């Protein structure tokens with residue numbers, strides 16, 4: 727099993743990240759949907775939706791939303807929010823998406839860069855491209871390598887409900903690796919997260935090979951312009967030609 731197939735589906739992953747910022751997510755989505763001028767009738771896929779913080783908010787704004795994630799734990803949790811215009815399904819983003827054509831696909835909060843095999847990366851772009859309507863948008867909210875290199879904290883401890891998560895972060899070759907060790911009820915656990923530091927050029931070539939045009943890069947959740955040396959995020963906006 728690959729690390730992203732197991733770790734994201736453990737209760738420990740959900741415990742470690744139980745303080746995800748919902749306010750930041752909602753402000754970002756508000757700004758993004760305004761800038762994209764997505765009409766109320768739009769259909770949006772939240773690809774790798776996790777616990778649904780963006781999907782649920784998009785739905786409250788009036789959009790028809792499909793949230794997809796590989797983690798059964800997350801999708802089981804998300805099901806409580808379902809309604810006629812908000813559905814969640816287990817789905818591996820490397821596979822074709824079974825849906826009617828949509829107006830936008832969002833992949834948010836570094837939900838890309840997990841795969842060793844380049845073909846898998848390309849398959850993600852192809853699947854997104856195929857499910858979009860012509861002129862549809864793909865938003866890929868990814869990390870910014872320069873920023874990551876500057877702010878990386880090599881070691882830290884996070885306390886959650888009696889568990890001390892020992893976190894060690896390092897950059898190895900073209901990957902950022904987060905090592906996670908802890909004990910629970912006398913048993914030791916070790917997980918890791920491994921995200922590829924894709925360059926802007928690689929991402930652009932994945933997109934253009936499918937027929938996307940990159941029309942904008944924002945550098946943060948307030949949608950300021952991307953600055954290579956300082957921006958915390960690298961938020962790519964692609965349009966299907």
Ligand SMILES: C[S@@+](CC[C@H](N)C(=O)[O-])C[C@H]1O[C@@H](n2cnc3c(N)ncnc32)[C@H](O)[C@@H]1O
Nearest residue numbers: 730734774775776795796797818819834835837
């Ligand atoms: C960093 S989390 C972000 C979740 C969510 N977008 C958010 O902002 O809260 C990454 C998500 O990607 C999902 N994921 C990992 N590999 C996947 C795959 N191959 N297909 C679909 N989802 C995947 C994980 O289960 C996890 O929910």
